[in-house]
Amino acid sequence: MITVSGVVDRMGATLLRSRSATGLGRQVADVVIVEPGDAPSPGAGELLLGVAVTAAAGASALVRACAEHHAAGVLLKPPLAADPELRALAERLGTALVEVSSDAAWAQVTWLLRTVLDAAALSDSEVAEPRGDHGAAAGDLFTLADVVAAIVDAPVTIEDAQSRVVAYSARQDRTDPARVATIMGRRVPNDVLARFRSRGVFRKLSRGRSTVFVPAQPDGTLPRLIVPIRMGGELLGSMWAVVPGPVTAERALAFADAGPVVALRLLRWRATVDADSARHTEQVRLLLHGGEGWRAAAAELGCDSGRHRVVAIDAAGPQATPAAPGSPAAEGARLAMRQHLVRGIGRAPVVAELGGVLYAVIAQRAGGSGHDALRDSPLEPANPVALAVGTAVEAGELSRSREQAAELLGLLRAGLLPGVVAVWEESWSALVLHRLASAAARVDLDELGPLRELAAQDARHGTHHLATLYAWLRHPGDPRKAGAELGIHPNTLRYRLKRLHGVTDIDLTDPEVRLALVTQLTVRHWGRPGSGPLSAQD
Structure with missing residues (x-):
């Protein structure tokens, strides 16, 4: 762990400057960006970046929130950070106030703060467990990145086969926006990947090229020198150096010669990460299934206090055909879902893939709704994924929230709920109908009355008797709404009803007949396995 004072010292006076004499000894655990309109509610040990703070009142509120929640400190740009009243408030509350250079x-x-925190965390982990742990393996890679950067005289990243950043060297201030986005997001952004892919970079790497040089691009992306990292014929990843221009053959060869050494460390890192990932998945599984050991799992995952919700996530979206497990499409969907879970800087989400569905546990603020919980979490509802949100519960009841989320996800996949986000409390009417239909489907209600004959007519002649009848029963006496639901003119609806009466004798003036029919049609609409809603095409 590193203190606020240590962060300021490592970043240097050109970027950061202490503006208070108090709070500088607080331990820094994380970095959090305060977004526009956010009500600050930081965690203990977090550094708050006042990116959107432009007024003295907002700055004062941030300092007060920092003191109230025992956060590490507040970073602001001038002139706010130099304001005498704000400095006096920070001194009085014991809050560290740090000024960020106006030019930065x-x-x-x-990402420079993240670099400092990463280095401090790795140093701590190596002291605690000098060898054989995840931190030591990653620490070796960070050290190697610095060594390789000195060889090629350029800032370097080490990436795995999925273009996720594993380690990076110092001197990243000599790079471009694409590199900044890569380090902040811990993986190469999709648009940057697309540009390099269009230039054949990854094809050349996969074909065994020792080095690949990519010249500067029109959008301002600086040149890259890239080296594949291989072991036993397998492409483990790559090293990327941001260079000012073409590199001499001797320097490029020296860069490539570092590949086998990095490959050994990358294999070690991958083994430890796989072990950590398996442990994390097992802890989440214990938490979501409520078996023996859930209390220890909740404590380790940070879910042992307060109420939480379980979110079931489907990257394919509603009414999409799931990819076969293990296929490239399934793997791509899984990686896409995980990308959607991580946004910017903050706490890592509690997430695991269980039974082909990605589940995440998100905190619920007091008095908030399911949509509020999504907004407060690393999940992004605007992304093209289906999100099904269970109810807010204590840690011991998360298995119930998981079951609810899974049930809602099934309705979203079948197209029985609108949109791509479903919250348990807001979907009660659909759940009632679906459960009723599921129970009624077991007693073969279709065998009774005229419904079976109408369905046969639709199948043989391409008519729309069932859909027409269902729409009319849902909107009795209102052919405009019924027609709009089917996408047809009211007169067309009346014509279809007339044809329906010619097929079977139904007394639609009898309320019990109408109730029986709407029950049967509701069962068909909500309870047919793998089917969507009744439509004009049914």
Whole structure:
């Protein structure tokens, strides 16, 4: 762990400057960006970046929130950080106030802070467990990245086969926005990947090229020198150096010669990460299934206090055909879902893939709704994924929230709920109908009355008797709404009803007949396995 004072010292006076004499000894655990309109509610040990703070009142509120929640400190740009009243408030509350250079971009400051915190965390882990742990393996890679950067005289990243950043060297201030985005997001952004892919970079790497040089691009992306990392014919990843221009053959060869050494460390890192990932998945599984050991799992995952919700996530979206497990499409969907879970800087989400569904546990603020919980979490509802949100419960009842989320996800997949986000409390009417239909489907209600004959007519002649009858029963006496639901003119609806009466004798003036028919049609609409809603095409 590193203190606020240590962060300021490592970042240097050109970027950061202490503006208070108090709070500088607080331990820094994480970095959090305060977004526009956010009500600050930081965690203990977090550094708050006032990216959107432009007024004295907002700055004061941030300092007060920092003191109230025992956060590490507040970072602001001038003139706010130099305001005498704000400095006096910070001194009185014991809060560390740090000024960020007006010339520094917040994105640059954020990833430099992350570099300092990563280095401190790795140092701590190596002291605690000198060898054989995840931190030591990653620490070796960070050290190697610095060594390789000195060889090629350029800032370097080490990436795995999925273009996720494993380690990076110092001197990243000599790079471009694409590299900044890569380090902040811990993986190469999709648009940057697409540009390099269009230039054949990954094809060349896969074909065994020792080095690949990519010249500067029109959008301002600086040149890259890339080396594949291989072991036993397998492509483990790659090293990327941001260079000012073409590199001499001797320097490129020296860069490539570092590949086998990095490959050994990358294999070690991958083995430890796989073990950590398996342990994390097992802890989440215990928490979501409520078996023996859930209390220890909740404590380790940080879910042992307060209420939480379980979210079931489907990257394919509603009414999409799931990819076969293990296929490239399934793997791509899984990686896409995980990308959607991580946004910017903050706490890592509690997430695991169980039974082909990705589940995440998100905290619920007091008095908030399911949609509020999504907004407060690393999940992004605007992304093209289906999100099914269970009810808010204590840690011991998360298995119930998981079951609810799974049930809602099934309705979203079948197209029985609108949109791509479903919250348990807001979907009660659909759940009632679906459960009723599921129970009634077991007693073969279709065998009774005229419904079976109408369905046969639709199948043989392409008519729309069932859909027409269902729409009319849902909107009795209102052919405009019924027609709109089917996408037809009211007169067309009346014509279809007339044809329906010619097929079977139904007394639609009898309320019990109408109730029986709407029950049967509701069962068909909500309870047919693998089917969507009744439509004009049914």
